[in-house]
Ligand SMILES: Nc1ncnc2c1ncn2[C@@H]1O[C@H](COP(=O)(O)OP(=O)(O)O)[C@@H](O)[C@H]1O
């Protein structure tokens with residue numbers, strides 16, 4: 001069985017159907033990007049994987065366990081193996097950057113002493129290239145810096161899987177490049193499995209090993225960058241050429 | 248067959264719409280109450296299974312209690328002043344001004360102190376809680392808490408509900424005292440009644456049951472304010488606009504809830 005597998009997944013919000021029998025397999029250590037128009041349910045896929053939203057049917061396998069059947073305790077321990085970068089960063093406004101990055105450490109490793117927490121926080125802030133912002137409040141940071149602090153928080157517990165929700169959306173080219181490099185760098189340095197969700201095609205081709213297109217409530221096609229680039233699938237071609245924004 | 252269509256036509260359109268709306272409102276209301284009840288259950292579950300969020304609770308006591316004291320005291324003072332003025336005028340017609348203290352004391356401790364304090368807290372604190380949790384919700388901070396292995400009910404809801412439940416009674420006691428003192432000042436100024444006599448009247452008439460039933464109600468008011476404000480915050484969708492809408496609804500619903508609960512709790516306490 002694959003490291004992560006979505007099997008015949010069904011999900012609707014009230015009457016609004018998001019997926020019907022969606023299937024996707026994700027290998028250990030790869031970076032896979034899920035592309036698709038806005039509102040197609042890309043973010044929901046990541047949240048289902050973390051058990052933040054409940055599926056209506058089907059299975060979500062992570063490391064031989066079905067996430068949809070886990071109880072609260074098991075879910076919490078599974079979440080410790082994930083890091084998630086939320087679309088807007090989702091930094092806690094009421095806390096300093098330091099407290100934000102320390103947050104998952106305090107939750108998952110309450111036994112860590114403050115000195116150890118401080119060392120890890122500093123180390124992660126250095127990874128994202130922001131060694132001097134620990135005492136600042138999120139409201140004092142620019143959009144690109146917020147994303148990077150959020151990334152530092154996502155990797156604080158050295159997760160095996162990093163989930164990126166629109167990591168480059170709304171960023172200027174410099175920050176976009178920086179984030180792309182970080183995604184690539186983290187994979188190289190820590191052999192993490194990464195799932196990126198985006199509608200930024202440039203970024204998708206830059207960071208991923210494989211791409212999957214979410215279309216019409218299913219994964220329409222999965223393949224390596226080259227396969228997707230040369231695909232004859234009409235939807236894929238239109239999407240790559242930027243002809244479809246809202247799918 | 249033909250009869251059926253005839254029947255359908257004979258029912259006036261407005262009639263159908265009216266009952267349709269009632270039905271809709273009924274189900275929406277039931278859904279809302281169900282949502283609140285689920286949140287209450289989640290709170291109890293969290294109280295038993297998660298470590299108690301002591302630091303956050305202390306912070307919320309400061310936010311809800313300390314920072315509301317001047318506002319609710321001011322309201323208490325003016326309530327005391329105006330209610331004394333009104334009863335002085337009313338009782339004068341019967342030559343019963345001597346009884347101002349008794350009536351004012353009962354009115355304030357049984358009803359006005361608790362209800363007006365609760366309404367002010369709903370407006371100030373309830374709105375603040377909904378706006379804060381609501382904006383955390385639309386910016387995915389609530390889900391981020393969960394994604395990092397913590398429980399948002401424990402981190403956000405428990406401290407706020409505990410704080411409102413225990414702060415509203417304390418604020419109401421202060422408002423009662425200040426209200427009665429305010430009434431005393433007006434009464435001594437405007438009538439022959441002296442301050443000592445007024446206070447004696449109050450302490451003779453107002454019994455523990457009056458004061459107690461008034462304050463007992465405020466625990467419920469505080470609890471409802473906290474629950475509704477948190478629930479409304481967690482239900483917030485649709486960006487900043489959604490936060491505004493939720494905040495308004497939070498104040499409206501908790502105010503309605505205070506008035507309705509006030510009636511039933513008062514009736515209930517009278518049976519003891
Ligand atoms: N918690 C929720 N409750 C109701 N509807 C939701 C919720 N989360 C997402 N949706 C809806 O599901 C659809 C897919 O959302 P999402 O995964 O965020 O899209 P995107 O592909 O842009 O990331 C959207 O129409 C959104 O309104």
Ligand SMILES: [Mg+2]
Pocket residue numbers: 042043044087165166
């Ligand atoms: Mg999204």
